[in-house]
Amino acid sequence: MSNNTNKTNVPEAKEAMDRFKMEVASELGVPLSNGYNGNLTSAQNGSVGGYMVKKMIEAQERQMAGK
Numbered sequence: 001m002s003n004n005t006n007k008t009n010v011p012e013a014k015e016a017m018d019r020f021k022m023e024v025a026s027e028l029g030v031p032l033s034n035g036y037n038g039n040l041t042s043a044q045n046g047s048v049g050g051y052m053v054k055k056m057i058e059a060q061e062r063q064m065a066g067k
Contacts, residue, residue: 024051 008014018034025032028051030044037045 020055021048021052024048024055027051 008017022032022034025048028047030040030048032040032045032048
């Protein structure tokens with residue numbers, strides 16, 4: 001049984017999240033492609049996800065601060 005938790009909570013945002021992921025990967029120099037990325041290390045993949053979270057938190061903090 002698969003325990004995949006890699007789901008978008010708001011299905012309408014999936015395309016935007018995919019674009020955001022590719023943008024972050026590009027900024028970090030991670031050669032991410034659509035589809036299978038088994039050639040990348042856990043550190044490379046983790047850096048993309050971690051930086052995405054960092055950017056989302058910063059955006060939310062700015063919004064909460066009224067900026």
